[in-house]
Amino acid sequence: MKKIYLVGLKFYDSKDAEFPLNYEQVTNLKKEIFLEFLRFDADEHIAVDLFGDLALPDQIIQILSLVPHSLKICQDEGFLYHLNLPDIQLVQERPDIESSSNPVLVEKPVFVLSEDDKLLIVESSAKGVVPRPIENPENLSDGVVGYLPDFVTLSESEKAKLFGNKVAFVCRDPQDSFERRMSEKMSQKALCFLINLIEFCEG
Incomplete structure (x- = not known):
């Protein structure tokens, strides 16, 4: 089975608004990375820590409305459990590797691919900020x-x-x-x- 992980993207995070970043531009960049992740050819798509500390319920639902198929989410905070999220499965599954898909934290955002019990790094086409x-x-x-x-x-x-x-x-x-x-x-x-x-x- 082929699994692709999106790690620590954190939509609507307070770090995205810190100088010298433009909050709206960072959010749009994260949307590009998220859509690239969803288009990846894999059996399972698992987003780890998809939302940041500023995420509101209506923003979460708006982002997840972009998902064309079933998505698994692993989120430390329990606020997702109180939302009605159709076709979204909440799991406790994290890749044991130090990598990030967050363009605010890394110069080259990546995805983590799990295939045949091996973890591989897949570079995003997006550049960090x-x-x-x-x-x-x-x-x-x-x-x-x-x-x-x-x-x-x-x-x-x-x-x-x-x-x-x-x-x-x-x-x-x-x-x-x-x-x-x-x-x-x-x-x-x-x-x-x-x-x-x-x-x-x-x-």
């Missing part, structure tokens, strides 16, 4: 979303966007000769602190 803090704008590998967690100037923010990086906090660029001189001696973080302090005092 793993958040990674960086100190300076840079190109990162596919599956990673780089972000600058500290204040940067507007010009540095524009540079970061060219690399596809996200920026948490932005302050204006140095305006006068004093601020420009200080920018040559200070880190970006310290410079932005100084500029914000100047603006606060002037306000």
